[in-house]
Amino acid sequence: MTSVPCIALIAHDQKKDDMAEFARRHRSKLLHWRIVATGTTGGRIQDAAPDLNVTRLKSGPLGGDQQIGALIATGEVDMLVFLVDPLTPMPHDVDVKALMRLATVYDIPMALNLATADILMQTLTA
Known part of the structure; x- marks a missing residue:
């Protein structure tokens, strides 16, 4: 394991703009973190703040949520930001609940x- 802390960033479709803005707004602190993100969300973060260390996993419905869950279970993720859209149906709701449970x-x-x-970002140093 690495000494660089890891944050997982996931956003439902209607929250991807919010996540990109979140990454841009907290860029100076996130520079000190390794970021893992589901596919499209990771791409949006990279577009918003190209200098961040982002590892893009699969799209959430294609297994990205489960990949992040595995990273949580192995102790590789230190923090999770999952911007949920409660007004939009989630076809992979079971995966979402499993990730929150982990x-x-x-x-x-x-x-x-x-x-x-x-x-959470206010509590970080840097």
């Missing part, structure tokens, strides 16, 4: 909305 079981900080994500 973050809870492994006791890592998890934000499901921008207000909480911003508070």
Whole structure:
């Protein structure tokens, strides 16, 4: 394992613009983190802040949520920001719930909305 902390960033379709703006707004702190993100979300983050260290995994419905879950279970993810759109149906709802359960079981900080994500970022040094 690396000494660089890792944050997982995931955003539902209607929240991808918010995630890109979140990454841009917190760029100076995120520069000190390794970022893992589901496919499209990771691309949007890279477009918004090209100097961030982003590893893009598969799209959420194609296994990206499960890839991040595995990283949480192996202790490789230190924080999760998952911008959920509660007003849009989630065809892969089971995967979403499993990911949230893993973050809870492994006791890592998890934000499901921008207000909480911003508070988590305020607690970071850098």
